[in-house]
Amino acid sequence: MKITYAFCTYNRSARLPALVAALRAQHFPAPAELLAIDNNSSDDTPAVLAALADAPGIPLRAVCEQAQGIVHARNRALQEALDSDILIFIDDDELPDPGLVAAVHHAITVEGARCVGGHIGVDYTPSTRPAWMSDELQAFLGEVDYGSEAFWVTDDSHPLWSGNIAYDMSLFRDDPALRFDLRYNRAGLGVGGGEDAMMFRELLRRGTPIRYRPDMSIRHLVDDWKRERRYFLRLHYTAGRRYGAHRLEHAGTHLLGMPPWLLRQLFDHAGRWLGMVAGARPGRLRQAMNVAHTLGMLNGYRARTTSSDPSRSGA
Numbered sequence: 648m649k650i651t652y653a654f655c656t657y658n659r660s661a662r663l664p665a666l667v668a669a670l671r672a673q674h675f676p677a678p679a680e681l682l683a684i685d686n687n688s689s690d691d692t693p694a695v696l697a698a699l700a701d702a703p704g705i706p707l708r709a710v711c712e713q714a715q716g717i718v719h720a721r722n723r724a725l726q727e728a729l730d731s732d733i734l735i736f737i738d739d740d741e742l743p744d745p746g747l748v749a750a751v752h753h754a755i756t757v758e759g760a761r762c763v764g765g766h767i768g769v770d771y772t773p774s775t776r777p778a779w780m781s782d783e784l785q786a787f788l789g790e791v792d793y794g795s796e797a798f799w800v801t802d803d804s805h806p807l808w809s810g811n812i813a814y815d816m817s818l819f820r821d822d823p824a825l826r827f828d829l830r831y832n833r834a835g836l837g838v839g840g841g842e843d844a845m846m847f848r849e850l851l852r853r854g855t856p857i858r859y860r861p862d863m864s865i866r867h868l869v870d871d872w873k874r875e876r877r878y879f880l881r882l883h884y885t886a887g888r889r890y891g892a893h894r895l896e897h898a899g900t901h902l903l904g905m906p907p908w909l910l911r912q913l914f915d916h917a918g919r920w921l922g923m924v925a926g927a928r929p930g931r932l933r934q935a936m937n938v939a940h941t942l943g944m945l946n947g948y949r950a951r952t953t954s955s956d957p958s959r960s961g962a
Contacts, residue, residue, distance in 0.1 A: 648677035648678065648732050648733075648756075649677060649678050649679065649680075649730070649731045649732050649733075650675055650677050650678070650679040650680075650731060650732065650733045650734075650735065650748065650751075650752070651679070651680050651681075651682050651724075651727075651728040651731040651733070651734045651735070652670055652673070652679065652680070652681050652682070652705075652735045652737065652748065653681075653682040653683075653684065653724040653727075653728060653734060653735065653736055653737075654666065654670075654681075654682075654683060654684070654736070654737050654738060654739050655684040655686060655712075655717060655720035655721060655724060655736075655738070655739065656683060656684065656685055656686065656688065656692060656739040657685075657686045657687070657688050657692075657720075657739070658688045658689060658690045658692065659688075659690075659692070659739045659740060660688065660690045660691050660692040660694075660695040662739055662740060662868070663683075663692065663695050663696065663699065663739065664695070664699065665742065666737075666739060666741070666742060667681065667699045667702075667707060669742045669743050670705065670737070670743060671704035671705045672745070673743060673745070673746075673747060673748040673749075674745075674746070674748060674749050675705065675748055676748070676749060676752045677732075677733075677752065679705050679748075680705065680706050680707070680708055680731075681705055681706065681707040681708070682707075682708050682709075682710070682724060682727055682728060683696050683707060683708070683709040683710070684709075684710060684711075684712050684720045684721075684723050684724050684727070685709060685710070685711045685712070686711075686712050686715060686716070686717070686719070686720045687711065687712070687713060687715055693709075693711070696709040697709070708727075710723065710727060715834045716832035716833060716834040717832065717833045717834075717840060717842065718827045718828065718829050718831060718832040718833070718842045719829075719832065721736070721809065721827045721842065722826045722827050724736070725816075725819050725826060725827075728816060729816060729819065729820055731816050732815070732816055732817075733751060733752065733755055733813060733814070733815065733816065734813065734814050734816050735747075735748065735751055735812070735813040736809050736810070736811070736812050736813070737810065737811060737865060738809075738810040738867075740867065740868050740869075740870065741767075741810055741811070741865045741866060741867050741868065742770075742865060742866045742868065743864070743865050744864040744865060744866065746862050746864075747765070747862070747863050747864060747865065750763075750765065750860045750862040750863040751763050751813040751860070751863055754797075754813075754858045754860050754863075755813070755815050758858060759856055760815070760856050760857065760858035761814070761815040761817075761818055761850075761855050761856050761857070762807070762812065762813070762814055762815070762818075762850055762855055762856070762857045762858070763812070763813040763814075763857070763858045763859075763860055763863060764791070764800070764807025764808070764811060764812045764813075764857070764858075764859055764860075764863070765791070765807075765811050765859065765860050765861060765862070765863025765864055765865070766791055766792055766793075766811075766861050766862075766863065766864040766865070767789050767790055767791040767792075767808065767810060767811050767864075767865055767866075767867055768790065768792070768864065768865070768866050768867065769785050769788050769789070769790045769866075769867050769869060770866040770867060770868050770869065771869050771874070772868065774869075774871060774874065777874055779876070779932065780874070781933075783933065784879065784932070784933070787879055787882060787883075788867065788869055788873060789808055789810055789867045790867070791806075791807065791808060791811070793805055793859055793861070794861065795861050796861065797858065797859060797860050797861060797862075798858075798859050799856065799857065799858060799859075800851075800857040800858065800859055801851075801857075802851065803847070803848060803851060805859060806844060806847055807843075807847055807857070807859065808843050808844075808847075809842070809843035809846070810843075810865070810867065811863065811864075811865045812843070813863070818850075818855070825849070827842040827843075827845070827846055828841075828842050828845045828846070830889070830892075830893050831844075831845055831889060831893075841886060841889055876932055879932065879936055880935060880936060880939045881939075882936075883936040883937075883939040883940040883943065884939040884940065884942060884943040885943060886940060886943065887939065887940035887941060887942065887943025887944040887945075887946075887947065888943035888944070888946055888947035888950075889943075889947060890940075890943070890944055890947065891943065891944035891945060891946065891947025891948035891949075891950075891951065892947035892948065892950060892951045893947075893951075895944060895947070895948050897952070901952075905945050905948060905949050906948070909941065909944060909945055909948070910945070912941050913938070913941045913942060913945060916934065916937045916938045916941050917938050919934055919937075920934040920935050920937075920938050
């Protein structure tokens, strides 16, 4: 039995000492390694990782993935950990709570899970939570809280995110095609992504035993730029654009290259938002996010249909 605890990192060298210390403080019930995937950081990340690798504790192995983006980095981690039995992912802006590795090990080796996800709490330290940040909005910062009891995940009503996920690595050894989807790549400090949602849905489709363990818990440290309203709008526009480009089914009829029902949805969301602004009603930001998502879907769908239509591309 071998456990790899991996994190992908980009230009967050200041966070790495605390992260590695917290990972090394975990109880590992089997031989283990820490794996850092440096995705072309331009700060002093390589030097920081080298110093941390020389420090005592669970061995730290650092590799550089030159193809830019989170999907390339995650897939590199999968490749580097193929000889491990369990791979756990955490992000470089998170910290694990005590007992996480033991919970993962138990879920996979005793309960029979092949994928395990857990609780993600949102931590604004050293800042404070904005007054306008509702509980609903915290979910878009990665918060996951499905209660205090473990359960089997059988549908997409309880999604699990790759910031706190673990896999039985036989999944990826047995199927070399099972990898994070490059269509949902996010480079640098961009927003959006969705590669973890696509992996989650694919494992569900295959009938993979997936377990939620509340004792597999982390804290997500929120960057200041994610505490601004425009972050939520960019996030939803990007998510909508990727949905329109890759998942929205082609409609039978079009108006200006777009499905009429989707145009009606945009006008409906925009009208509701304008009414909420005029009346200074609560929930304006959440409604603006709906507008951004629908606009993204329209642009993504139109870009896909335009690129696949030779008469539109000049071919």
